[in-house]
Amino acid sequence: MERGMMKRQYRDVVVWDAERTAAERCDVITEGDRITSILPAGTLDSGCAYEGRGKMALIPGFVNAHGHAAMTLLRGLGEELPLMEWLQERIWPVENGLDGDLVKAGTKLAILEMLSTGTTCFADMYFFMDRVAEAALECGMRCGLSRGIVGDSDGSKLKENLKLADDFNGRDGLINVQLGPHAPYTVPMELMKEIANTAKDTGLGVQLHWLETSSEWSISGLEGKMTPEDYLAETGMIDVPNLLLAHCVWIRPQESAFYARDNVTFAHNPKSNLKLGSGIAPLPAYLKAGVRVALGTDGAASNNRLDIWDELRFAALTQKGVNKDPTLVASAEALRMATVNGAIGLGFRDVGLIKEGYRADMILIDLDQPHYVGWDCENLSGFLVYAGSSSDVKGTVVAGKMLYQDGDFVFADRKRITEEAAEARRKLTAR
Secondary structure (H helix, E strand, O other), rough: OOOOOOEEEEEEEEOOOOOOOEEEEEEEEOOOOOEEEEEEEOOOOOOOOOOOOOOEEEOOOOEOOOOOOOHHHHHHOOOOOHHHHHHHHHHHHHOOOOOOOOOOOHHHHHHHHHHHEEEEEEEEOOOHHHHHHHHHHHHHHEEEEEEEEOOOOOHHHHHHHHHHHHHHHHHHHHHEEEEEOOOOOOOOOOHHHHHHHHHHHHOEEEEEEEOOOHHHHOOOOOOOOHHHHHHHHHHOOOOOEEEHHHHHHHHHHHHHHHOOOOEEEEEEEEHHHOOOOOOOOHHHHHHOOOEEEEOEEEEEOOOOOOOHHHHHHHHHHHHHHHHOOOOOOOOHHHHHHHHHHHHHHHHHHOOOOOOOOOOOEEEEOOOOOHOOOOOOOHHHHHHHHHHHHHHHHEEEOOOOOEEEEOEEEEEOOHHHHHHHHHHHHHHHOOO
């Protein structure tokens, strides 16, 4: 072990991840930012950072695979409006008043919310992304960041995105940078081609809003000219190193197989899509075709929570009800979507499992509560998805560091962050 590398031991915790058919009581050791040993429960006898006593689950941290973190400052604006009206009349005018300080304040507020609900890694496509990176590093949070590109006739936004990559990609092992074309209806096709070529040349991934609403293809001016799948092929987007497509509500189920590629991930945002009236994605068709699907919250202005546990329940329950089939989207599949699938979608191939050699991004869940009576190692995933909630999170670990424990933020000043965010909200909405 390298000098100064922190070692932590978690004794007799109930380990589950997406590669396991059942949970298992284990002792887990982390060194630095890695999981180094997973041992039978009771192997360790002293010096443990956490005593699970067989009543504390240890699972991979949640990955919020699509969002706009600083939109915590816009929460509650323009409620109950259709997407385009909401964007054009309520959100975009307020966003014109954003600056780097405001974005950093809103991002830190989002990080507090995410850590307290078990999220250890988040995607972000927004503005002033260098300040988002600063906020994440100061809080010790893992993230995938992209500079939102809209229009960009002079190429300045793409250059800004590339500078973000130069400055922060790989920083402290916590940040992956992607390119961020907003959507086909806000980015000219020639620029989309340029972004795809740039992604291939640099090895960067791409975050892209995709078929969120039923009218999106018509608004883009592409309806009747080409299919969405032809567009991805013609622009070269389908071949970028890592393509994260957000929403994917209106992909035709019969086209699902086109997206079943190792470099493609869907970020499913069930609550945001429901709240904005965008529709319900044909998720079972995607899963049946072998598409990798992750979960996201979208921004706090359209959800309004940054709680992946909510998305877990909505993702599973909505499909069962709409399709009148209780077998669809099993609890273990929902948890896979919330953990390792999101990590892969953001370019972290060693995150999202409780596995030796993987990054130590984990959450501790208190099972010693009335609503968990009856759990066992075979049925734990069902209890977590259908009975559990984010209030059960007792600890959130990112890169081996406990950032949230028993209601306290270990490395973040909650009072200062919330006060600064409240002042940022006042300034932003007063303009």
